[in-house]
Amino acid sequence: MTDSLQNGKKDNILLEVNGLKKYFPIQKGLLRKVVGYVKAVDDVSLYVREGETLGLVGESGCGKTTASRSIIRLYEPTAGQVLFKSRVLSPDGRPRMVNLLELNREQMTKVREEIAMIFQDPINSLNPRMTVADIIAEPMVIHGKYQKGRSEEIIISLLERVGLRADHLRRYPHEFSGGQRQRIGIARALALNPRLVLCDEPVSALDVSIQAQTLNLLQDLQKDFNLSYLFVAHDLSVVQHISDRIAVMYVGKVVEMASSEELYANPLHPYTEALLSAVPKPDPLYKSERIIMQGDVADPSNPPSGCYFHPRCRYVIDRCKTEAPAFREVKPDHWVACHRAEELQLKGI
Amino acid sequence: MENPSQPAATATADQPTDARPADAQQTLIEVRDLKVEFNIRGGVVKAVDGLTFDIKRGQTVGIIGESGCGKSVTARAILRMVPKPGKITGGEILYYRYSRYPRKDGKSQDIEVIDMTKLDPDGELVRQIRGGEIAMIFQEPMSSLTPVYTAGTHLNEAITLHRLIPLKRLGDQMVEKIVEYRRVTKEEAREIAIQMLRRVGIPKPEQRVDSYPHQLSGGQRQRVMIAIALSTEPYMLIADEPTTALDVSIEAQILDIMRELQQTANMAIMFITHNLGVIASMADEIVVMYMGKQVERAKVVDLFYNPKHPYTQALLQSVPKLGPKTGARLASIEGMVPDPLHLPSGCVFHPRCPAFMPGKCDKLIPQWNKVGENHWARCLLYEE
Amino acid sequence: MAVATAPSALPLGKKKEVGQSYWDLVWYRFKKNKLGVIGAVLLVALYVSFVAIPEFIAPYQLENRSNFVEAPPTAIRLVDANGQFQAPFIYGLDRKVDTVKRLRTWQVNTDRKYPVRLFVQGDEYRLLGLVSTNIHLFGIEADQKEQRIFIMGADALGRDYFTRIMYGGRLSLMIGLIGQFLTLALGATLGVISGYYGGAVDMFVQRFTEFLAAFPNIPLFMALSAAIPAFWSPIAVYFMLTIILAFLGWGGLARQVRGLILSLREREYALAAKSFGAKDRRIMFRHLLPGTMSHVIVIATLSIPGMILAETALSWLGLGLRPPLTSWGTLLQDAATVRAIRFVPWLLWVVPPILLTILTYNLLGDGLRDALDPYSSR
Secondary structure: OOOOOHHHOOOOOOEEEEEEEEEEEEEOOOEEEEEEEEEEEEEEEEEEEEEEEEEEOOEEEEEHHHHHHOOOOOOOEEEEEEEEOOOOOOOOOEEEEEEEEOEEEHHHHHHHHEEEEEOOOOOOOOOOOOOHHHHHHHHHHHHOOOOOOOOEEEEEHHHHHOOOHHHHHOHHHHHOHHHHHHHHHHHHHHHHOOOOEEEOOOOOOHHHHHHHHHHHHHHHHHHHHHOEEEEOOOOOHHHHHHHOOOEEEEEEEEEEEEEEHHHOOOOOHHHHHHHHHHOOOOOOEEEOOOOOOOOOOOOOOOOOOOOOOOOHHHOOHHHHOOOOOEEEEEOOOOEEOOOOOOOOOOOOO | OOOOOHHHHHHHHHHHHOOOOOOOOOEEEEEEEEEEEEOOOOOEEEEEEEEEEEEEEEOOEEEEOOOOOOHHHHHHOOOOOOOEOOOOOEEEEEEEEEOOOOOOOOOOEEEEEEEEEHHHOOOOOHHHHHHEEEEEOOOOOOOOOOOOOOOOHHHHHHHHOOEEEEEEHHHHHHOOEEEEEEEEHHHHHHHHHHHHHHHHOOOOOOHHHOOOHHHHOOOHHHHOOOHHHHHHOOOEEEEEEOOOOOOOOHHHHHHHHHHHHHHHHHEEEEEEEEHHHHHHHHOOEEEEEEEOEEEEEEEEHHHHHOEEEEEEHHHOOOOOOOOOOOOOOOOOOOOOOOOOOOOOOOOOOHOOOOOOOOOOOOOOOOOEEEEOOOEEEEEHHHHH | OOOHHHHHHHOOOOOOOOOOOHHHHHHHHHOHHHHHHHHHHHHHHHHHHHHHHHHOOOOOOOOOOOOOOOOOOOOOOOEEOOOEEEEOOOEEEEEEEEOOEEEEEEEEEEEEEEEEEEEEEEEEEHHHHHOEEEEEEEEEEEOOOOOOOOOOOOOOOOOOOOHHHHHHEEEEEHHHHHHHHHHHHHHHHHHHHHHHOOOHHHHHHHHHHHHHHHHHHHHHHHHHHHHOOOOOOOOHHHHHHHHHHHHHHHHHHHHHHHHHHHHHOOOHHHHHHOOEEEEEEEHHHHHHHHHHHHHHHHHHHHHHHHHHHHHHHHHOOOOOOOOOOOOOHHHHOOOOHHHHHHHOOHHHHHHHHHHHHHHHHHHHHHHHHHHOOOOOOO
């Protein structure tokens, strides 16, 4: 599976994840014996091209946040390969693919310059004891790039770019509203001029009107700074709005990946189909056939045999119960992990 | 029902239809010019300021708005559960109360009009209504269940507190039914609890009734909450963001269950949410709130297809929609939600309003204008 | 939920150039707590008078002996024997020997009158260790051999007991402060490390604190104090005792800090710092530890009295400070005989300052506890 992605289009790829796994051990007893594993991320493969947004959707507990954090080794992955086209690690300054999981501590710290993160919770992701100026300056300080005066100018221009004012500099996070705090978080993420930004549910804690502002801001920044986003969220409408391509996760695995138009029009995985149908549409006259998935999401410490989705799938056949489907490219740039992808006629929106 | 000979089973089957009036369009709750204020350090926050709407039997009224707009406070005000330091400072909440069980002397039921704002919030009557006749479910299913009690214990508590069982007497064939009621026993309560769990779609309810909250998934917990709320057969259910913490697939299940139960029990629902998609599929009528003020009220189709208030219009446009990609930016509402202690003058929405009329919107306070059939908006665009 | 956010919304309307930091909010709330402020003011007063300038407040020097052995507290009078109203004064004391009871007693001699004055000259001392002076807050202008003022009586060596309490407070109050500071440094550091790294480090630190907590305190004290060599100078003994107290006290604090770190570690700002490449040390001491400070300060404030009491108790048992060092504990030791209580009950005057100190610390601690949680809506 690891090299299955190698066959696909590989032009302009900034980040490529192959067979990423993150198992958390379950320990029991006095001696902390490992009695099992929570397979939070179980074989995730995806890629992000330069300047594009890849949306990563899934229900809570499907491992999307763990996957994004494992990519920059906030959690140490159990297995897999994370290739990133790095500029700072290349001797001649020309971007070069490196496997993040093989880097030593120093190299990893360096590479973090190029990969920034935006977090979900605008309250918890900012240190309440630091001023806005300190918060945004922190990445620069960590990387030894903070210079008095010059860096302050950069910070002010960043603040203004995300829609805050220079006189907010000496204030503390609790003095801001949720949307403003998220803007501070975005400014911090841009402080080192990254190339890839991992957005972990950046708008799900925000109100509808603030959410729209923030999404617009993220799109503008992407154009201005030529950023690539890995946009993790559970809200399919939001993901579809902002993403060029979407990867759908279910119980630790990516089950489908395609361009966002393709995904909603022609879903190839039954889970995608059900998920699309379940999204409430802001239209009282829209009559959809909701596909109600039976039962609950599988337990990642004890997943079902075969295809993890088979106990809830409407199209299940015997093969699904025993054999795990491979993640394969069914159409150009449309990847899916389903045995029946070719024969099923699934409904999109 | 697997065992119809059980007294509890019979009771649940015929009782709701017995005691309820046939006309579904009767008003159940009428809120008139409700005002709730919070007296905090630094001033008074008008959490709800002049709210007027009514809820009919069997109808779903949606209340939408962003956080801090006062929608949850409204729900709590109806049940007299406004947290301190909040206080109801004006208006009335009329509850058209049908006596829950037919009277002993066999006379027809009376409608008693109760102004909830006049009641003692800890009094006996409020406690009877709260939970028994108007039930509430909350956003967070984890913290709404006590972790040391099983699902069954939670259900039993509600059932034994609020539910009575008719004792059929021998002289039944007289002109009127003469019925007496008694409280349910422990075994009957358990039986009802299992039935309720089955009705909300929990698999293997006989086993699940003895599970503790942490043994249930988020969706199951919210279903247990709904089962608790509905086990007393309320006339109205107040659902405060019941699916916000849940995934879309679970949300779809829960909404289906709520719709289905509403139809069978002719129950009114007050549905509070910020999710426009959810409300579009649930509500008959919608009230839009902004900073404690009711800005628009309309039937659901009118609201989504012909919104009148600029805030509603902007809100509808700012939601990303699933479907063919237009590539367009979202129409966002500029600026921030104002500080509740320092509300803007005139219309509270004017600093963010795309249809701002200088000299008018920042000076005049808009009135509650009728802009169509069953359609009101609080906006100066619709005033002469 | 809207209900929770609406009333607790912080006043964002205040337009200020510089933001309100966490500590500004703490200060704002603390000021509103009357008892807490009273505690703080009293505590400052206590420390100033007992630690900084006891030489000035006390009328004599610590070891200034006299013939007035076990003289009772001197009454300061405003009305003389003739019923005349006057400026404050005291009468002289004459020694009498009761031949029947075979006791030495002191009798008031109304013929000798000594006015009580403020800022009188007396024994030489260095104020704050810097300025050499001989001015005392109050006293009488008389030859020290002829008459002295003992507002709390005198001890068996004729030393002014009030003076001794003033000087004794310095050691007792400082041991609490220094000891708690050491406890804090030790407990917070180990707590942070234990909570942040978890695993084997955590296991080791936790088991060690449990071991310390399970060990019976008094025998441990005895063993440790017995280990202090007898030839050490009293000051060395004093610091050794402080270190012993801190060593035994850090466990509880380390556990509390560890617990807080465990919850703070999951906060996204710690993760955010890590995602930007921050080193462990930076995350621990710049991001996590400040978050526990409010809690730690409250615990520390509330446990200083425990330290003071521990010193007192140990010295009283004869395990702590030894004469010639004077602390409240050693003073209490003098008062701990039946004879003392029967014949020189004024030696118990050392108790009120101890009580007052503990009370003010508790008032301050409670006030801080309420104030240090300014994000709560109350």
